[in-house]
Amino acid sequence: xxxxxxxxxxxPPAAKSSTxxxxxxxxLFAELGWDVSVITLHEExxxxxxxxxxxxxxxxxxxxxxxxxxxxxxDLEPNIRTYSKLRARHPKRWQAQExxxxxxxxxxxxxxxxxxxxxxxxxxxxxxxxxxxxxxxSAPYTTLAAAWKLWEDxxxxxxxxxxxxxxxxxxNGREAFPLDSxxxxxxxxxxxxxxxxxxxxxxIQQWYQERYPERADRVRVVRNxxxxxxxxxxxxxxxxxxxxxxxxxxxxxxxxxxKALLAGWRAAREIEPVLARSTLEFxxxxxxxxxxxxTTVARMIHEAEDDGVFYGGPVPKAEVGEVYSGWDAGVLxxxxxxxxxxxxxxxxxxxxxxxxxxxxxxxAAVEVLEGYPLWVPPxxxxxxxxxxxxxxxxxxxxxxxxxxxxRKAREHAEQYSRRAVxxxxxxxxxxLVGGQSQPHGTASEGGAR
Amino acid sequence: xxxxxFITTERPPLHTLDxxxxxxxxxxxxxxxxxxxxxxxxxxxxxxxxxxxxVQVHLSQLGGKPVRRFTPRWFWLLVRxxxxxxxxxxxxxxxxxxxxxxxxxxxxxxxxxxxxxVAVDANAVYCVWELAQINTTAHAVRGLYESLEVLTKDESxxxxxxxxxxxAASAESSAPIAE
Numbered sequence: 001x002x003x004x005x006x007x008x009x010x011x012p013p014a015a016k017s018s019t020x021x022x023x024x025x026x027x028l029f030a031e032l033g034w035d036v037s038v039i040t041l042h043e044e045x046x047x048x049x050x051x052x053x054x055x056x057x058x059x060x061x062x063x064x065x066x067x068x069x070x071x072x073x074x075d076l077e078p079n080i081r082t083y084s085k086l087r088a089r090h091p092k093r094w095q096a097q098e099x100x101x102x103x104x105x106x107x108x109x110x111x112x113x114x115x116x117x118x119x120x121x122x123x124x125x126x127x128x129x130x131x132x133x134x135x136x137x138s139a140p141y142t143t144l145a146a147a148w149k150l151w152e153d154x155x156x157x158x159x160x161x162x163x164x165x166x167x168x169x170x171x172n173g174r175e176a177f178p179l180d181s182x183x184x185x186x187x188x189x190x191x192x193x194x195x196x197x198x199x200x201x202x203x204i205q206q207w208y209q210e211r212y213p214e215r216a217d218r219v220r221v222v223r224n225x226x227x228x229x230x231x232x233x234x235x236x237x238x239x240x241x242x243x244x245x246x247x248x249x250x251x252x253x254x255x256x257x258x259k260a261l262l263a264g265w266r267a268a269r270e271i272e273p274v275l276a277r278s279t280l281e282f283x284x285x286x287x288x289x290x291x292x293x294x295t296t297v298a299r300m301i302h303e304a305e306d307d308g309v310f311y312g313g314p315v316p317k318a319e320v321g322e323v324y325s326g327w328d329a330g331v332l333x334x335x336x337x338x339x340x341x342x343x344x345x346x347x348x349x350x351x352x353x354x355x356x357x358x359x360x361x362x363x364a365a366v367e368v369l370e371g372y373p374l375w376v377p378p379x380x381x382x383x384x385x386x387x388x389x390x391x392x393x394x395x396x397x398x399x400x401x402x403x404x405x406x407r408k409a410r411e412h413a414e415q416y417s418r419r420a421v422x423x424x425x426x427x428x429x430x431x432l433v434g435g436q437s438q439p440h441g442t443a444s445e446g447g448a449r
Numbered sequence: 450x451x452x453x454x455f456i457t458t459e460r461p462p463l464h465t466l467d468x469x470x471x472x473x474x475x476x477x478x479x480x481x482x483x484x485x486x487x488x489x490x491x492x493x494x495x496x497x498x499x500x501x502x503x504v505q506v507h508l509s510q511l512g513g514k515p516v517r518r519f520t521p522r523w524f525w526l527l528v529r530x531x532x533x534x535x536x537x538x539x540x541x542x543x544x545x546x547x548x549x550x551x552x553x554x555x556x557x558x559x560x561x562x563x564x565x566x567v568a569v570d571a572n573a574v575y576c577v578w579e580l581a582q583i584n585t586t587a588h589a590v591r592g593l594y595e596s597l598e599v600l601t602k603d604e605s606x607x608x609x610x611x612x613x614x615x616x617a618a619s620a621e622s623s624a625p626i627a628e
Contacts (some may be wrong), residue, residue: 078598080568080578088578089543091571277487290592293465294570302464 002132002434003035004040005150007143011040011066014049015314017250017343018163019056021224022137024418025161028426030061034132037125038066039146045072048289050250055318064365067125071117073110074098078290084210098394107182111140118146120140126150128257133195133433134158141166141183144190151193157433160190161198161222168207170339178333179211191215194428198222201341201364222369225418226346229321231410233403242277243398245356245391246327248315250410251286251297253335258297261333261358264387271308272392274399279308280331283315283323324351328398335357341365349413352406356394358382368416374401374409451479454559454594456576457569458486458546461593466569470497477600479564484556486546493536502559507552508533514554546576556580563587565596 006029008022026036046052050071060066075095080088087094102112122134134156136147150156166187169176177183191197191212197219199205209216245265269275287295301311315323324330330348332355334340341364348355349372357378359365369375376394377388414420454471455466466483473479474497482500485492489503508530509516516522537548550556560566560580565588568577574591580590588599 078591078595080574080591081581083574083578085578088575091543091574246552289598290590290595292592292594293462293468294593298465302462 001033002430003033003037003129004029005125005131005134005156006036006038007118007122007134007136007146008038009040009137009140009143010050012060013043013052013054014040014046015051015053015056015317016049017252018048018137019053020317020343020418021161021163021225021422023056023060024225024227024422025135025137025426027061028419029430030063032430034063034430035129035140036211037059037129037131037231039121039125040066040068041072042068042070044167048076048078051285051288051314053314053316054273055136055316058318063101064404067121069114071114075110076289103182106142106145107177107186111142114140114142115145118126118143118437119149121151122146122150126154126156130154131156133429137161138163138166141186144186148190156196159196159198159429162204162208163198163200164339165199165207167211168204168339170204171336173338188212196216196220196425198425200224201339202367203339203364207339211319212235220425221269223416223421224341224343224346225416225421226313226350226413227317227418229347229350229434231321231352231412232325232405239274239399240277242275242279243328243395244279244281245329245394246281246283246323247331247333248283248320248323248347249333249342249430250284250300251295252342253297253333255296255300255334257358258300258336260382260384261331261387262300262307262309263384264391265309266304266307267384268388268395271388272395275391275395278395279310279319280304280310281327282311283313285314286311296436320347324353326345327351327353328401329354329356329394331356331358331394332365334363334365336360339364345369345415346416346418349416350410350437352408352410352413354394354397354401356390358387358390372409372412374405451477451565451566451600452559452563453479454556454563455482455483455485455567455569455593455596456546456550456556456573456580458542458568458572460487460491461569463492465593467497469597470512472597473497476597477604479600480557484550484559486549486554498580502530502555504546504549504553504556506537506549507554511550512552512557542572544576546573547579550576551579551617557583560584560587565590565599567591567593567596582620 006026011022012017014020027039030036043052099109102109106115107114134147136143136158147158151158164170167176179188183375195270197208199221200223202221205219205221208219265280282301286298287293301309330351330353332348336341337360345365345368351438354374356376358377361378361380376390379390463502469608470481480499481500484502484504486504489501511526513521516526540548561584566577566580567589577589590596590599
């Protein structure tokens with residue numbers, strides 16, 4: 001039985017946006033008959049960083065063995081008793097000292113110091129049961145060092161699941177570091193021998209194809225997709241009852257974006273009578289551990305309570321469908337632009353609800369949303385004035401949307417089910433490195449080698 | 450009775466503070482107090498806080514205790530106070546809260562009795578760190594919700610503190626403690 005070591009920092013029960021992709025990758029390999037060893041962090045580390053959702057672990061294939069490393073982010077430690085006087089009195093000096101230490105180990109701030117633990121973990125797993133393939137899913141990029149270690153010592157082939165990419169800053173679209181920097185040298189070296197390089201959208205794929213033309217044929221788009229979720233039928237809306245608009249996800253948008261959204265919502269309620277009776281609900285993790293309830297966006301949402309805006313807390317994955325079923329429209333508030341797809345866009349599509357795009361006009365999510373029948377596209381520029389128009393349009397769309405419309409919208413979304421978008425890529429790699437896979441479905445985006 | 454002392458240098462999110470204080474009371478039977486460095490007018494009365502105290506500069510006190518005139522400690526104050534004033538003026542936003550707290554009798558007393566001392570914001574961390582050197586048995590944490598986390602852990606089976614904390618909790622604290 002072939003053996004995969006999956007460096008999947010963020011595997012369930014972590015409640016991170018990448019968790020579902022990591023779980024699906026492991027499950028698909030397990031279903032193909034592979035033994036899968038997943039390396040992630042221990043639960044307490046996730047409680048500090050992203051929160052945990054134990055309902056996610058239920059969906060992990062029984063052939064997946066999860067190894068939890070006792071490492072975590074020291075910068076998120078809430079226990080002040082563990083702080084040195086330097087950390088307590090001069091936090092910036094302490095942080096600079098930590099950065100120097102981390103970067104000396106691997107050129108990635110915060111996570112660089114995890115390199116020895118990750119390398120030791122893959123080496124010991126490989127000694128117990130030799131690996132046929134390693135998949136390093138980043139971020140953190142320090143996982144690349146562990147994949148490289150097994151390649152260098154034992155020539156174990158590896159795949160880099162870059163998701164958002166390392167050398168590209170997806171939020172501003174600029175180069176994150178030059179080729180001749182320590183990080184650039186690491187990236188060049190690792191990509192030079194990778195069996196494949198996966199990205200989540202075409203713009204990031206193009207970035208890597210242009211940066212490493214000699215490896216262009218190995219760069220593939222493996223989208224995030226959505227997981228199946230049960231949706232209840234809703235029937236026609238009664239305008240007298242008002243509508244429920246919703247946002248679900250992490251607070252990855254900026255305070256300025258939210259400010260425009262809330263101002264637009266307030267003004268739209270004065271223009272459109274049905275909105276005056278409507279609510280805007282936010283769900284998800286908005287600050288964890290010592291940051292919980294303290295973030296600027298959490299504060300802004302609570303301060304807009306009089307406008308029918310409220311925060312309903314995080315949602316276990318198993319209950320996500322229920323939450324969408326209670327809404328009339330989804331507000332897709334996303335940061336970034338050309339290079340950011342986000343995982344949530346696929347889930348919004350799968351809900352079959354009218355979607356109000358609240359992001360930059362030139363955004364990678366637009367490519368995914370094109371053709372969705374219940375879509376209110378983003379305005380040319382995101383501002384409070386334009387948000388008013390979007391809210392009014394979405395409200396009118398929600399009032400006239402029938403169950404049949406929602407069913408058709410969900411059918412359109414089917415092409416992006418996580419299984420449909422990930423399985424071809426997994427099968428390709430499994431076949432390539434000699435695992436037990438038969439060709440199935442379409443090739444992943446990026447062309448065959 | 451479990452005592453929780455929150456210290457904040459910024460106006461905290463009141464809804465969050467109130468939510469935490471209420472949960473501390475109902476789940477853990479805890480009394481919550483808040484020490485602030487700004488005008489109490491800026492902060493609405495919270496139903497679930499036992500006290501809100503504004504930290505003041507107490508140059509007539511030494512270690513949080515009053516000093517009798519014409520004693521050696523009083524003479525020491527005469528020498529120290531001009532220097533203390535200068536140090537306060539020059540202190541950064543991390544040191545300043547501690548320089549004020551160290552001579553504030555209310556905070557000293559409450560910190561000594563506290564089971565949990567909480568730095569609500571980043572600039573209160575050093576102040577809590579210093580107080581934790583004085584009360585060496587209290588939890589010292591950063592973040593409002595962390596106070597709930599530590600008490601939940603204390604009361605979980607197998608924790609060394611479970612029996613003490615459990616007996617201190619009020620009848621209302623019989624609700625599930627999973628957070």
